[in-house]
Amino acid sequence: MDIELRSGCPINLTMEVMGDRWSLIIIRDIMFGNRRHFRELLTHSEEGIASNILAARLKRLLSLGFISKRDDPSHSQKAIYSLTEPAIQLVPVFAMIGAWGRRHLPVSEELSIRAELLEEGGPPLWDEFMEDLRQIHIVDPIGGANGTCTSAVLAKLTAAFLEVRARSSSQVS
Amino acid sequence: MDIELRSGCPINLTMEVMGDRWSLIIIRDIMFGNRRHFRELLTHSEEGIASNILAARLKRLLSLGFISKRDDPSHSQKAIYSLTEPAIQLVPVFAMIGAWGRRHLPVSEELSIRAELLEEGGPPLWDEFMEDLRQIHIVDPIGGANGTCTSAVLAKLTAAFLEVRARSSSQVS
DNA sequence: GCAACTAGTTTCAAAATGAAATCAGATGGA
């Protein structure tokens, strides 16, 4: 599973690796949604990825070294997918992409609150989040997957998301 | 030419707009290479885009409002493509993507010097560059295309690029 | 008048995508 190497330009290479419809979305869901199993990524996906595509992308990301996979001790058939350091370092990229999308595309308030907080927090928050992610995905991937090991930043982002969702659904009714 | 709107997530929407093999590459070439005509984008492309794909992407980016197109007064058949404000605001995204790619992918020194300078310069340099781009693409697109109107930042990035190229080609011989 | 250049379009094969059905092993409850 090699990348194509059309040119050694950093932007081109990043697009060769992440420039498809799903790879970055999958990493986003692992990172911000803490979805660590195939089934979670498949069924809790906002965008509705197909299972064959998910399997293919996980395999590709694995072989490129952006995620890792290990057995879940609680179920011999379950696999836990974790982010590797290169994927964790995508946090500032996500922050910038989120900030740009929020300004120039028809985002929903509910789904853009996390991008807003990430933008407001700036590099100090990104660093704190990346440190949390290292704990959850590299130091203690199993505890991270089952919720024993958690992140203050992730909790904050998720709480804000749920609050906006509650607010907007009460407006509807 | 609508985007698909699978979800209102900023990252998803950005991927729906820019998450293909070529759109961001084309914007990169217009932005950093100041390639303003179809032929320049086609033949000076490091990565070798096909003419039908280039035509389709230009049409799509045009309809999404990320580039604009006008007649070149010097040649009745020439068109000048320019960046719009939303595309100019991709500068920080390019800086982050370039910085990430430079660390985690097999970039060539020659093609990553610009990413390095952009990263070193930080937000102040990005702002200066964006201000230059507004001049070249929005205020005076025709002067920007023929070189009458130029950018100090672009000149610096290009000079560094040419210097590295000269250095590495002399090593070869 | 003609070679070279302009911005594309056309054609067609190959590859990628996506929806749906399917699979085989593991688990948990009756």
Next chain:
DNA sequence: TCCATCTGATTTCATTTTGAAACTAGTTGC
């Protein structure tokens, strides 16, 4: 023990996208 359900996928097949090459139609400069 049986069976429904859950696990991470794979298979099938129609549709869509990509990409290379050839081609078009008009423009320009010599």
